[in-house]
Amino acid sequence: MKIVADSSVMYSIAEGADKGIEVMPLSVSIGNETWLEYEEITSPEFLTKVRAGATPTSSCPPVGLMAHAFDTEEEVICLSMASGLSGSYGVAHAQGEQAPHPERVHVINTKTLCVPHRIMALAAVSMRERGLDTATVVANMRAMADSHHSFLIPEDFDFLRRGGRLTPMAAKFAAVLKAVPVMKQTEDGKRLERLAITRSLPKAIGSIVSDLKERGIGKAHYISVSHADNLEAAKLAIEQLRKAFPENRMGIFDLSPAFVTQGGPGCFAIQVIDTTLCPEVDPA
Numbered sequence: 001m002k003i004v005a006d007s008s009v010m011y012s013i014a015e016g017a018d019k020g021i022e023v024m025p026l027s028v029s030i031g032n033e034t035w036l037e038y039e040e041i042t043s044p045e046f047l048t049k050v051r052a053g054a055t056p057t058s059s060c061p062p063v064g065l066m067a068h069a070f071d072t073e074e075e076v077i078c079l080s081m082a083s084g085l086s087g088s089y090g091v092a093h094a095q096g097e098q099a100p101h102p103e104r105v106h107v108i109n110t111k112t113l114c115v116p117h118r119i120m121a122l123a124a125v126s127m128r129e130r131g132l133d134t135a136t137v138v139a140n141m142r143a144m145a146d147s148h149h150s151f152l153i154p155e156d157f158d159f160l161r162r163g164g165r166l167t168p169m170a171a172k173f174a175a176v177l178k179a180v181p182v183m184k185q186t187e188d189g190k191r192l193e194r195l196a197i198t199r200s201l202p203k204a205i206g207s208i209v210s211d212l213k214e215r216g217i218g219k220a221h222y223i224s225v226s227h228a229d230n231l232e233a234a235k236l237a238i239e240q241l242r243k244a245f246p247e248n249r250m251g252i253f254d255l256s257p258a259f260v261t262q263g264g265p266g267c268f269a270i271q272v273i274d275t276t277l278c279p280e281v282d283p284a
Contacts, residue, residue: 001075001128001137006061006088008081009118010226010256012038020125022069024061026088026258030054036062037257046257047229047265058261060088063095070099075134077106079121079141081113084190085262106134108141111188115224115253115283116148116273123278140277147274149215150185151208152192153201153233155266180204184211205237208270209244219247220276222283226253227268228260234268241270249275251284 007025009016015038016023025036030049035041050056070076078096080089089109096105110117120141127137182204183192196207217223223241227234234252241250255263263269275281 001077001134002069002072003121003124003128004069004076004078005117005121006081006086006092007037007256007258008086008088008113009079009121010114010253011118016121019122020128021121024065024069026061026086026256027059028257028261029057029059035257041257043254043257043260044229046260050260051265056257056261058086058258060086060091063091066092066095067098070095070105073101073104075104075106077108077124077134077137077141079108079110079117079124081117082111082185082190083109084188085113086258106138108138108145110141111145112148112150112185112271112273114150114226114255114259114269114271115222115251116144116150116271118283119222119273119275119278119281120144122281122283123275126278126281144273144277147221148272149212149217150269150271151195151211152183152185152263152267152269153180153204154183154263155230182207184208201233201236202240205240205270209240212272213244217245217248217272218274218276220274220279221245221248221272222275223248223250224253224271224283225250225268226255226259226271228255228263228265230266230268233266237268237270253283 004022011023013023025039028037078092080092083089093107096107099105180198182195184195198204225234225237
């Protein structure tokens with residue numbers, strides 16, 4: 001059984017291979033230049049270019065890489081980042097149907113990205129190593145996809161607006177507000193909507209803590225804070241989260257170049273996913 005994922009899992013090809021995951025890098029572009037993230041450009045290098053005034057875009061992994069990943073006699077579980085936030089799922093689904101053995105290619109919309117996506121990929125590897133069959137792993141991946149929640153605190157709404165990743169109402173508020181906004185991923189995983197508008201960063205983080213408590217997240221949920229060169233804010237967030245959820249596993253991570261094109265420099269994300277099905281997995 002082959003586990004395939006796009007680089008939303010925030011691994012390079014070599015790092016993924018070391019974990020048992022075949023990683024297909026997303027592409028990022030500025031003007032006429034395009035790079036495969038983690039392979040041809042790092043997050044610090046990309047952030048430097050964006051902060052200098054460049055307008056970045058991102059795109060799904062090259063079709064040839066997907067076709068190669070699916071050209072196998074093995075069963076394939078392909079975990080694509082959230083449909084709506086990227087075209088990866090649609091392209092992977094189409095490539096899966098054209099594979100030599102389409103019945104053996106299982107393309108899953110994870111409905112998420114970044115750390116929860118990484119955890120799902122690592123969980124699939126763990127389940128494979130424990131001898132679970134393909135149908136069981138697929139069912140478990142879909143259950144995990146439904147257990148995640150993601151929030152974003154951006155510094156610059158233009159990145160979200162240009163990418164069409166805001167709901168119309170959120171985009172309207174984004175154009176006029178100067179307070180600290182908190183966005184949450186919609187239930188279908190395709191867009192971001194407004195959760196709260198606050199007067200300070202601690203209150204913004206507090207609104208996320210309140211939302212998670214209302215959702216009743218349990219001890220098995222892994223909580224991550226991922227940032228685009230904003231470690232100070234990430235540390236503040238993890239401190240508040242640890243006070244609110246002292247028994248949960250947590251970690252701080254650096255966002256990928258592709259996510260910078262979505263959230264912009266200085267943004268940070270708080271995400272949770274239920275790890276009941278894979279308590280042994282450590283995404284750090």
